[in-house]
Amino acid sequence: xxxxxxxxxxxxxxxxxxxxxxxxxxxxxxxxxxxxxxxxxxxxxxxxxxxxxxxxxxxxxxxxxxxxxxxxxxxxxxxxxxxxxxxxxxxxxxxxxxxxxxxxxxxxxxxxxxxxxxxxxxxxxxxxxxxxxxxxxxxxxxxxxxxxxxxxxxxxxxxx
Amino acid sequence: xxxxxxxxxxxxxxxxxxxxxxxxxxxxxxxxxxxxxxxxxxxxxxxxxxxxxxxxxxxxxxxxxxxxxxxxxxxxxxxxxxxxxxxxxxxxxxxxxxxxxxxxxxxxxxxxxxxxxxxxxxxxxxxxxxxxxxxxxxxxxxxxxxxxxxxxxxxxxxxxxxxxxxxxxxxxxxxxxxxxxxxxxxxxxxxxxxxxxxxxxxxxxxxxx
Numbered sequence: 001x002x003x004x005x006x007x008x009x010x011x012x013x014x015x016x017x018x019x020x021x022x023x024x025x026x027x028x029x030x031x032x033x034x035x036x037x038x039x040x041x042x043x044x045x046x047x048x049x050x051x052x053x054x055x056x057x058x059x060x061x062x063x064x065x066x067x068x069x070x071x072x073x074x075x076x077x078x079x080x081x082x083x084x085x086x087x088x089x090x091x092x093x094x095x096x097x098x099x100x101x102x103x104x105x106x107x108x109x110x111x112x113x114x115x116x117x118x119x120x121x122x123x124x125x126x127x128x129x130x131x132x133x134x135x136x137x138x139x140x141x142x143x144x145x146x147x148x149x150x151x152x153x154x155x156x157x158x159x160x
Numbered sequence: 161x162x163x164x165x166x167x168x169x170x171x172x173x174x175x176x177x178x179x180x181x182x183x184x185x186x187x188x189x190x191x192x193x194x195x196x197x198x199x200x201x202x203x204x205x206x207x208x209x210x211x212x213x214x215x216x217x218x219x220x221x222x223x224x225x226x227x228x229x230x231x232x233x234x235x236x237x238x239x240x241x242x243x244x245x246x247x248x249x250x251x252x253x254x255x256x257x258x259x260x261x262x263x264x265x266x267x268x269x270x271x272x273x274x275x276x277x278x279x280x281x282x283x284x285x286x287x288x289x290x291x292x293x294x295x296x297x298x299x300x301x302x303x304x305x306x307x308x309x310x311x312x313x314x315x316x317x318x319x320x321x322x323x324x325x326x327x328x329x330x331x332x333x334x335x336x337x338x339x340x341x342x343x344x345x346x347x348x349x350x351x352x353x354x355x356x357x358x359x360x361x362x363x364x365x366x367x368x369x
Contacts, residue, residue: 050247110248
């Protein structure tokens with residue numbers, strides 16, 4: 001009798017703990033969207049901006065769109081696209097990143113990315129940076145982006 | 161206005177026309193095959209000539225002190241333009257140059273690295289000092305009056321422009337090239353963004369030898 005009550009109390013505590021779990025308890029999917037390999041580039045001391053990358057898969061039958069993002073580690077998060085033309089680096093803010101039905105969107109160095117402004121401290125290797133992604137259809141998704149060094153763009157170019 | 165009456169080409173003129181045509185074809189081949197290859201490297205004359213034009217450009221170092229461009233001469237330098245709120249190109253360039261210099265070891269003992277901010281309003285000496293603190297004494301950040309920086313920008317044929325983002329913020333599009341400047345202040349080679357690391361090391365080794 002006593003042990004049964006104890007079990008119920010323990011179970012309710014566990015449920016409560018789950019309900020109040022910190023934001024860093026990351027999901028990997030929202031609706032039909034799953035996130036593969038979310039990562040942020042490590043930053044040097046003194047740097048106040050950072051880039052975040054991931055592959056967004058849409059398993060649904062309807063197209064979706066990443067419309068915004070936020071993080072407790074940054075004052076502001078925007079969606080940006082970088083390009084290189086004739087030795088000039090160009091950066092522009094984008095309103096959203098489309099993920100086709102049954103397809104994916106790749107956020108990577110040199111292309112589409114999540115841009116963190118005024119980060120609270122350097123992103124150090126291995127750190128987990130909590131990010132909330134907002135999708136037009138799939139809704140909200142909280143996920144940790146793991147910090148690692150950005151690969152050399154020259155080494156990357158070799159592979160292609 | 162050609163007032164000469166039309167006439168037929170005489171047979172004695174054909175060899176001359178043939179030679180002229182051959183010279184024309186040769187010139188075309190040279191234009192097509194040689195000039196583009198030269199285009200990959202900076203035009204030595206164009207870059208060498210600018211040194212005197214920008215000698216008196218005044219910059220402000222990360223320590224807040226003024227420095228003249230000519231005072232930076234005397235050592236081999238790697239010069240590039242950027243801004244510290246640049247998420248990818250600038251930190252990657254700094255990291256790549258730092259790694260190449262580590263590989264070169266004592267061969268790069270005299271080499272200096274100079275970052276010229278094209279966002280001087282936000283890149284104050286304090287911001288630059290914090291940004292380069294972890295890279296050691298050979299890395300220097302420079303800011304200054306925008307008009308002075310623009311003189312360097314024109315001399316190096318660098319492009320930059322401010323692009324508005326959310327709120328009142330802006331980002332900066334800019335040339336992502338590192339210029340290899342010799343002790344006399346002349347550009348002798350360039351390294352583009354995305355250059356394979358082993359090629360960067362080879363270019364720096366040739367530059368420093």
